[in-house]
Amino acid sequence: MKSLKHLIIVLFLINMSCQNRTSKDEATSPSVTEIRNDIERVEPPHWWVGFKNENLQLLVKHPNIGSATPKISYAGIRLKEFHEADSPNYLFLDLEVANSAKAGKFNIAFQLEDDSELIQTYELKARGKAAEDYVGFDSSDAIYLITPDRFSNANPNNDEIDGLLEQGIDRTDGYARHGGDLQGITNHLDYIEDLGFTAVWPSPVLTNDMPTGSYHGYAMTDFYEVDPRFGTFEEYQKLAEDLRARNMKLIMDQVANHCGLYHWWMQDLPFKDWINDQENYEQNKDEWDWKTTNTSNHRRTTNQDPYASNKDYLEMADGWFVSDMPDLNQRNPFMANYIIQNSIWWIETLQLGGIRQDTYPYPDKTFMSHWAGAVMTEYPNFTIVGEEWSYNPLLIGYWQEGHMNQDEYKSNLKSTMDFAMQKNIVDALNEEESWDKGLVKMYEGLANDFAYTSPKDIMVLPDNHDMSRIFTQLNGDVVNTKMALSYLLMLPRIPQLYYGTEILMDDFDNPGDHGLIRTDFPGGWNGDAVNAFTGEGLKDEQKDMQFFLKTLLNYRKHSKAIHNGNTLHFAPDEGTYVLARITDEETVVHILNKNESPQELDLSRFEELELDGKMLRNIISDDRIHWGNSLKLNARGSVILTTKLQN
Numbered sequence: 001m002k003s004l005k006h007l008i009i010v011l012f013l014i015n016m017s018c019q020n021r022t023s024k025d026e027a028t029s030p031s032v033t034e035i036r037n038d039i040e041r042v043e044p045p046h047w048w049v050g051f052k053n054e055n056l057q058l059l060v061k062h063p064n065i066g067s068a069t070p071k072i073s074y075a076g077i078r079l080k081e082f083h084e085a086d087s088p089n090y091l092f093l094d095l096e097v098a099n100s101a102k103a104g105k106f107n108i109a110f111q112l113e114d115d116s117e118l119i120q121t122y123e124l125k126a127r128g129k130a131a132e133d134y135v136g137f138d139s140s141d142a143i144y145l146i147t148p149d150r151f152s153n154a155n156p157n158n159d160e161i162d163g164l165l166e167q168g169i170d171r172t173d174g175y176a177r178h179g180g181d182l183q184g185i186t187n188h189l190d191y192i193e194d195l196g197f198t199a200v201w202p203s204p205v206l207t208n209d210m211p212t213g214s215y216h217g218y219a220m221t222d223f224y225e226v227d228p229r230f231g232t233f234e235e236y237q238k239l240a241e242d243l244r245a246r247n248m249k250l251i252m253d254q255v256a257n258h259c260g261l262y263h264w265w266m267q268d269l270p271f272k273d274w275i276n277d278q279e280n281y282e283q284n285k286d287e288w289d290w291k292t293t294n295t296s297n298h299r300r301t302t303n304q305d306p307y308a309s310n311k312d313y314l315e316m317a318d319g320w321f322v323s324d325m326p327d328l329n330q331r332n333p334f335m336a337n338y339i340i341q342n343s344i345w346w347i348e349t350l351q352l353g354g355i356r357q358d359t360y361p362y363p364d365k366t367f368m369s370h371w372a373g374a375v376m377t378e379y380p381n382f383t384i385v386g387e388e389w390s391y392n393p394l395l396i397g398y399w400q401e402g403h404m405n406q407d408e409y410k411s412n413l414k415s416t417m418d419f420a421m422q423k424n425i426v427d428a429l430n431e432e433e434s435w436d437k438g439l440v441k442m443y444e445g446l447a448n449d450f451a452y453t454s455p456k457d458i459m460v461l462p463d464n465h466d467m468s469r470i471f472t473q474l475n476g477d478v479v480n481t482k483m484a485l486s487y488l489l490m491l492p493r494i495p496q497l498y499y500g501t502e503i504l505m506d507d508f509d510n511p512g513d514h515g516l517i518r519t520d521f522p523g524g525w526n527g528d529a530v531n532a533f534t535g536e537g538l539k540d541e542q543k544d545m546q547f548f549l550k551t552l553l554n555y556r557k558h559s560k561a562i563h564n565g566n567t568l569h570f571a572p573d574e575g576t577y578v579l580a581r582i583t584d585e586e587t588v589v590h591i592l593n594k595n596e597s598p599q600e601l602d603l604s605r606f607e608e609l610e611l612d613g614k615m616l617r618n619i620i621s622d623d624r625i626h627w628g629n630s631l632k633l634n635a636r637g638s639v640i641l642t643t644k645l646q647n
Contacts, residue, residue, distance in 0.1 A: 032105045038118040039065070039110070041264075043224055043338070044345045046123040049076075049101050051344075052131075052378055057337040058093040059270075060110075062118070065091045068110040076101025077124075083334070085270040092270075092334055097124065128351055136354045136383025136414070137199050137249055139456040140563040142489070142553050143496040144197040147465050148205055148230055149177055149215040151499055152184025152524030161228045165211045165262065171525070174515015177215045182231035184524060186239045191533050193246055195502060195546075196553025200243060201251040201356055203465060205230040210260050210324065216465075216518070217253070218358060219260030219325050223342050240350040249353025252346055256339050256371060257362045258325040261288070266326065274335060276318040276327040293323035300361040300390065304398050306406065317364055330367035339367075340374045347379065360386030360399065360416070365409065372401075372412035385415035385459050385494075389466075391423050393448040402453040418460040418493060421445050425462070425487060426473045429480040433594045439572035442487065442592075446569060446579075449492070456564065460493035462501060465518055469498070472506045478541050479637045482548055483592055486638040489556055490579055490590040492567050502549045503532045503542040548620060552640065555619050555647070561586040568609070576601055576633070580609055587611060588619075591631075591639040599633040616641040 041061040060070075066088040072079045078096040085092065093108070103126040110118040137143060153159070159169045159179040170176040182205060192200060204217030207227040213219070217227070226233045240250045259266075265274070266285075272278060277294045284292045296319030302308040303316075320327045330336050346352065355375070360368065372384055388399050397403050399416045424445030431437045449455040462470035462484055474480040481504065489495050499505075500521055507516040522538075523531030530537035535546070556562050565581040565588070575594040578601075580587055587609060593599055603612075611627040618625065619640040625631065633639065 032107055032121055034119075035105070035121045036107065036119040037121060038062075039120040042108075042120055042122065044341050045224055046125060047097065047345075048125045048127045048348055049097060049103055050099060050127050051097070053374070054097050054099070056095040056097050057334070057341065058095065058122075059334070059338060060091040060093060060120075061089060061265075062091075062110075064088050064112075065110060065118075067113050068118070071109045071111065072106065074101070074104075074106035077106065085334075086272050087268055087270050089268055090270040127348060131379050132381055134347065134351070134353075134379040135381045136379075137251060137494060138383065138563075139492065139494050140557075141198045141249065141494060142196060142556060143199045143201050143251065143459070143494065144192050144195070144499060145461075145464060145496055146185060146200065146202045146499045147180075147216070147518045148182065148185060148202045149180040149217075150518045150524075151180045151521050152188055153179035153181060153526075154183035154187050155181055155231065156526075158229055158231060164209050164214075164229070166209075166214045171520060174513065174518070175213055175215075177229065178520055178525075179229075180520075180524060181229070182226075182235045182239050186235070186242055188524075188533055189242055189246065189248075193248065195550050196555075196557050197248070197497075198557060199249040199251055199353060200239075201253060201354075201496065204253045204255065204358075205236065208260055209262050211262070216514075218255060219258075220255060221260040221263040223259070223338075224345070237350060240352070243353075244351065250350060251354040251356055252350065252352050253356045253358060254343060254346070255358045256328070256330065256343075256368065257359045258321050258327050261324040261326060263326070271332055271334065273329050273332050276329050277320065278329075281326065288323070290323040293320050295319050295323060296321055296327070296362060300388070301395065303361050303365050304395060304405075304407070317362065321359060321362060328363070330364045330371075336367055336370065340371050343371070343375055344378060347375070347382070352382075354383040354385065357384055357386045360388050360413075369410055369412050376412055376414070383414050383457075385417065386411075386413050388416050389419050391420045393420050393451045396420060396458065397451045397453065400453050400458070414454075415457050415459055415494065418458045420448070421460050421488075421491070421493070422462065425484050426470075429474055429477075429484055429594075433575045438594060439575070439577040439592060443569060443572050443577060446491065446567075449567075456492040456494070458493055459496050460488055460491055461496045461498075462488055463498050464496070465498065466514065467517070468511045469506045469517060470501060471504045472508055472511055476506070476508065478504065478545065481545070483638045485549060486552060486640055487579070487590060487592060489552055490562060490581060490588065490640070492581075497549075500532075502546050503538060504545050551620050555642075559586065559588060559642070561588045561642075570606060573605075575599065578606060580606075582609075585644075587643045589616070589639075589641045591633070591641070593633045593636055593639070595633070596636055598635075601631045601633055603627060603630055611643070614643060615645060616643055617645050 039062045043059045047056050066084045070082055076098040080094045080096055083092040103124050105121055105123045108120045169179045171178045206220045207222040207225045208214040208219050209221040210219050226236050243250050297315040299316045302313040396416050399411050399413050401414055424441045428439050428441040471481050510516050522528050523533045561581045561583045565583040569579040577592040579590045614627050616625050
């Protein structure tokens with residue numbers, strides 16, 4: 001009897017041991033008994049299982065790590081090869097992460113020349129959702145662009161961080177830090193959602209440890225770190241989570257072209273060609289300024305120009321954007337991998353709804369095609385918009401996926417920016433009306449859509465963080481501003497508006513000044529006399545513009561005719577211009593009128609809209625109108641009508 005009990009106990013212990021071993025094997029295979037972080041820096045800091053591309057390249061930074069021999073023992077992970085850099089303080093590891101690999105932690109052992117060993121624990125994570133579920137922004141969205149430092153300061157305790165090069169807050173200086181942060185955006189998502197926006201694009205919030213001008217975010221000194229003056233990594237994730245909970249999207253502003261001059265690698269560059277013009281920089285870095293920098297000639301047309309000299313092209317592509325933003329050399333394969341993996345890392349980390357890529361035509365264009373292709377291969381329903389600041393539709397169309405380019409260039413880029421239409425709208429409204437001016441510029445600008453592969457996937461904007469506010473561009477004319485915004489929101493495009501447009505923010509004191517363009521949003525700081533979030537202290541015309549945009553954006557949010565309907569417009573005549581968006585279920589008619597005196601619009605001209613005898617509703621005023629022989633336009637401005645009589 002005693003021996004039988006003993007046997008049962010032994011069998012029970014063996015069974016428990018097997019269960020425990022199976023559990024551990026599934027988690028880590030083999031298990032990590034001790035978490036160690038002996039290495040100064042490993043990037044990406046972690047990765048995921050289950051990508052289509054099973055290759056992963058780790059950048060390892062540590063004193064004299066280049067002579068070490070790395071070893072990995074983990075099921076589903078194969079160390080294919082490793083590469084020494086020109087600097088002895090780097091090692092690059094090429095891993096294969098098989099689809100059979102399971103999420104878990106494993107150790108990478110680095111055997112040094114003296115037979116000592118350094119250990120770094122690395123983690124593979126399970127992906128948060130399927131790749132197909134990463135749905136990017138499209139023509140059904142309306143995007144709210146924010147400069148985080150100037151929107152709302154929710155946490156004054158992170159305004160100054162010891163050890164960073166730029167210290168202090170000065171809200172009177174347009175180029176100093178003002179203290180806005182990520183929590184400030186999160187705290188006001190109710191406001192943004194109520195306005196009718198469906199996506200938020202903050203300018204970059206990664207660390208910019210620069211001596212001056214660090215507030216804007218485009219001179220990154222660490223591609224994997226949130227700037228602590230904007231908040232914590234967790235607060236960035238919280239912003240993304242709260243947006244998803246509202247069925248809204250977070251768009252990340254990324255920079256593949258350059259970094260900040262004080263990036264951590266600038267004092268010890270991995271390779272001799274890690275950045276462009278590197279030899280010149282290393283010889284003169286102790287006295288580096290704009291005089292010694294080979295800055296870009298900014299001739300972006302060399303990307304398309306069949307007659308461009310190689311010299312001009314290389315000066316554009318390889319020159320530094322400005323003297324304190326080193327130009328990254330994407331032709332270095334290790335740099336190329338670094339940038340691609342960084343983009344994918346942030347998509348997975350934040351479950352992004354899109355990427356805005358800064359200065360799109362400036363990096364090596366072959367690399368940019370490869371970068372966009374790598375992202376879109378992993379996330380087939382994702383969206384990337386590239387910044388191409390050009391007023392020429394030929395250049396805008398060149399960068400969009402599917403465009404039949406003479407040089408056979410394939411961009412893999414879904415969206416680019418319609419600065420051409422932005423200029424047409426401003427010029428049309430500022431010019432006096434005549435048969436060949438004014439509204440004709442808008443009409444002909446839209447007629448250029450034949451040049452685009454997919455017009456509705458292009459982003460259109462009235463202004464942004466780099467140009468005068470639309471209210472300033474239209475010389476303080478409220479009616480013209482409403483016409484510009486309503487027309488823009490009716491187009492077959494993805495609309496982006498800049499924070500404060502809804503309250504007529506301006507830069508009249510010094511038009512075009514970046515510090516003034518990026519003015520603090522009123523109410524974002526304790527003690528502000530005006531609070532645009534609540535309406536307290538706003539002028540009547542500001543409240544009216546808020547109401548106008550809120551009404552229009554919230555209607556647009558649910559109108560499939562505006563999102564994807566057929567577009568039909570009629571050439572401007574006698575100071576009026578009619579545009580329609582049409583589906584089987586709805587027709588939306590947008591009428592622009594530049595006449596100061598009452599105008600009788602002959603509706604027989606628009607017979608093909610098939611609206612004769614129908615009742616329509618004014619989206620802004622909610623008035624009903626009968627579509628008969630004519631329509632009286634009592635005042636200059638825009639009229640937006642829909643065949644849907646109920647909201």
